[in-house]
Amino acid sequence: MKADPKGVLTGSHTLLGNHACAEGALAAGCRFLGIYPIVPALEVSQRYLERAPALDATFIQMEDEVSVLAAVLGASWTGKRAMTVTSGPGMSLMMEHLGLGVMLETPCVIVDVQMTGPGLGIPTRPAQGDIMQSRWGSHGDYEVIAFAPSSPQEMFDYTVKAFNMAERYRTPVAVMADEYVAHLEETVTIPPADQIVIEPRRYYNGPPGKYLPFKRDKDMVPPMVDIGQGYRFHVTGLTHDDRGYPIMFEECQEYNVHPLVRKIRDYADTIVEVQEARTEDAAIIVVSYGSTTRAALKAVEQARASGVKVGSLKLVTVWPFPEKRVAELAKQAKAFVVPEMNFGQIVNEVERCSYGEANVFFVPHGDKGVENTDDILAAINRAAHESAVKDGVIEGV
């Protein structure tokens, strides 16, 4: 189906990253934004509020991040596309309801504009320290889908992708932005509404008395209904059967939770999205995501100019992690260089998926933060000179 033209601000604009995120949500059909104010994620709600009245879009500021994600989940069940925006500390407070969203299989989008953490961190400074949290932050087994935008344009595009993935797999989806991209102002071209593909919610259309909220289709995704349509369904955070009734035995745990994991893990090939540049003949591949990709691409260009065969693998979806592609590239390349604004998160995944076929150099979060092109360049050169394949992550700096 196509986007609702009212929500789409077609044309090219100079937008703040956060503003582009709000526009992306509205273009994707989001009509419910629940937030708790936190630097650096404030501007999304300001932009949304400017546009909301004309679209009859709903906005609410709750008393804390715990209640905000609960409200978003509730609103989602009324048939609305619902989203929240937060940063590190708020993301940590949302872990319990991320689990509820997974267990009720409720589509919604959580935008995490990462700040330098941990604790109260530095709210006005970017980092990428919440990546593993977005995968493992809640208790119990589940899989997530997470995007990492590198520019205001991608803040728009990936928010639309996030809503589509949320509806397609009936699951919460994270957009792992950061303070740098969020407060960057760049040109954002918004296509006409009929060129924006929107994934419709998969509604149940069988006889009213027979609706089972967790009866899975072949692809393990159960159709939904809205509140107030007379289905009188029941959903619970307890382990449950197709009817949503709690049954707390081993068999029901397997029956209920294994599909929660497999409905994303088994379809990782269709969900995973990467952008490759010059990897065909690359001996060294820089694996990056989010705002780090900006510095990484510069480093790749400069290294290529000086004759080093280096390519770039940008992760559009951080989760699910492109395991197969990294394993393939590991056989072709000599080494990976993984720059991240943290002290080792996605680099662990690269180390695992290279299966000892290539070295893994790590460029940690440095004093210069985002502008660390020369650190990445240094790591590339070091990788170029390293002939033998050594086990374990090697600090590139």
Place this chain on the structure above:
Amino acid sequence: MGGKSKGSDKVKANPKEVLTGVYYIDGDVASGFGALAAGCRFIGGYPITPSTEAAEAFAKVAPKAGAVFIQMEDELGSMAAVVGAAWSGVKSMTITSGPGYSLMQENIGFGAMLETPFVLLNIQRGGPSTGVPTKTGQADMMQSRWGAHGDYEVIAISPDSPQEMFDYTIKAFNLAEKYRCPVMIMSDECVGHMTEKVVIPPADEIEIEPRRLYTGPPDQYVPFKPDEDLVPKMARAGDGYNLYISGLVHDERGYPVEPSAFKAQYVRRLVDKIRRNKDKIIELKEEGTDDADVIVVSYGISSRVAVKGIEIARERGIKVGNLRLVTVWPFPDEKIAALATKAKAFVVPEINYGQIAFEVARCSHGHANVVLVPHGGAGVHIPDDIADAIEYAFKAEGKIERVIEFKTRLERTVFEEGYTLKE
């Protein structure tokens, strides 16, 4: 507190806090008694099945030793109270399970940022979300490492019996005081509700790590200036140091850092102080791993079930090693890497759909295959599944570049045609 013991700067436990004797109690209660024996003076908690018995046990015996149990209004409040109590100078702990653990993540990160020594007992249960409150699970392992935002490291230990629940609670407090970081006791409902013999030794046989207090002149105290092991000396509220403790990224004086003046080292030390001291922290139990073809890597209750699985596999003539992770975090990268070059494959039975198995795969660098024996929770493995997985790993040929999910009997029955869930 008790007299100084020779060698390490450890001291003896305080007799008033040690309920010396032989008991027949469940793991939860044993941990409550362990906390008291370790010198814990404050537990802030919130009732959650299946962990509440530990808090109740502590609440009952606490007054004897002048300790306090407070039941806060929720888990957020509990974790915040624990960090506050630690900074008032007492050893403090909280007790929870899955949903509570998720609610505590913000304050765990806050505690880690202040390098606050505290212990968190997580009696894991079936998840995610409300899940299966009364039955076991081990699916919070990666959450214990990555649950809060930002970069920090924790220590996580996994007991598999009520006796270890007592012993490891003391070990956890000692590690917390030594490295000023969160220490997670990743137990589970089986161990928590299992009743076995627990021997509580006399106080003078229990070694306690005292708080590493700064005793120099007040005006020269730099709260976050580390000793050579990267762990700074701590002060207490009320000692006249006019502490300024902030969750913001701070420099050595504890003062918040301007964004432009950010030095990676301010945050990096939080991870380095654990990574540099890894060898002194990591504790493993190995058996038969020298000439093993297949090595079973397990922790907590699954390590007890794995013993039977290994026995069956050995009877089938397979040379099987057993590596039990007493400490799960920091992860024993080097040990796994070394064993990977000798063994053909690792088998990792854990009550989740793959968490520590991915870590084992990360560290084996393709030298050995990794077979995960998954379990959704609300139950433990069937030893025969573990034995079959070992046999499968032994027979699998060539290098398999993914974590192999072994199809257990439970999965086969539940997902075969025509299976209907019984109430």
Place this chain on the structure above:
Amino acid sequence: MATAKTAKAEEVKKTTGLEEIHPMEDLLRMDRMPHIWCPSCGIGLAVTAFTAALEKAGLDPNMVSIVSGIGCTGRVAGYVKLDSFHTTHGRPIAFATGIKVGNPKLKVVVFSGDGDLIAIGGNHFIHAARRNIDMLVICVNNFIYAMTGGQVAPTTPLTAFATTSPYGCVEPPFNIPYIADSSGAVYVARWTALHIRRLTKSITEALQKTGFSVVEVISPCAMYYGRTNRLGDGLDLMRFYHDNVEIRHGEDTKNLDIGFQTKIVCGTFVNRDRPSYMERYNEWAAKAKGATK
């Protein structure tokens, strides 16, 4: 109310020939009966009053959704045949806020326990009252955390015993009507499970209010509160209500504290009108829409 129901039971008996059709069965998930609550627990009575009130208030059940949190009362959503949500501990009011704001045409009911609403969920309780979100909150107060085995609750009277107050509760309890009134609720009432007719009438009134309404139901918990404090069985607790409840409608909510085995004041204390959250929100949206046209 009773006669309409017996007619239906008759007609159902004729059509289905089934002998034992309880008149409330079309509002209950009969495939899940019997429910899990202990013998003589008052939650069943609160549900009985609620379903009876739902019919009397003449609401379309399809447009009513019920949200409950964790705890014994947290299981109510699973037994009531409405769009029902069993959410996380302390957050049903937040979840319900999302539903109400998401689709303002729905009637939202939060049905949970004292621990869930006033302990872990206290923050959301006072904020929803302050905003005057249009929802009915039925708070079943049994003075204890029963689901997790009898721990102390913020409503446990001073000196009462619980597993986490083994030497008697040292914390003065909340006065729920007082919190609701002072935070801005438009309807506040308190009844015990014994006063089933007055409770039903009160819930009916609350269902027909627009705004944040609270009905506190003092409910017997023989298994934990009664047993731990040696107060006898459920029947003894009900007899205590019979002899110690004073009905004082309109009483100032400040005077509604409950001590250990003291008088319990019941009645409808607050019944006023305030613009609900959505009314103010729509005013703002209309103004804003006008401005940005």
Place this chain on the structure above:
Amino acid sequence: MKLWRKPFDADTIKIPRGEIHIIKDRCKGCSFCVEYCPKDVLEMSEEFNAKGYHPPFVARPDDCLECHLCEMLCPEFALFVTLREDVTVGKEEK
């Protein structure tokens, strides 16, 4: 029903008689219904239901005035009352 004098409108007033249906297996033996029936119509029985509880039984069916209090005070939804027939006071006297 015994009256100390015959009311003038005795033959026009109709007093309902209720029939009490007890879903035995749903009862958990809390005995609220027995305690609070204004006419003491019910009593706890000696028999066991499927779960081992003693459900109530209708000891004095004729005294039931179909007031439904037992139905409303049953926490288990295990008991309900239907109208058996309306008896005019006058007729019964003869």
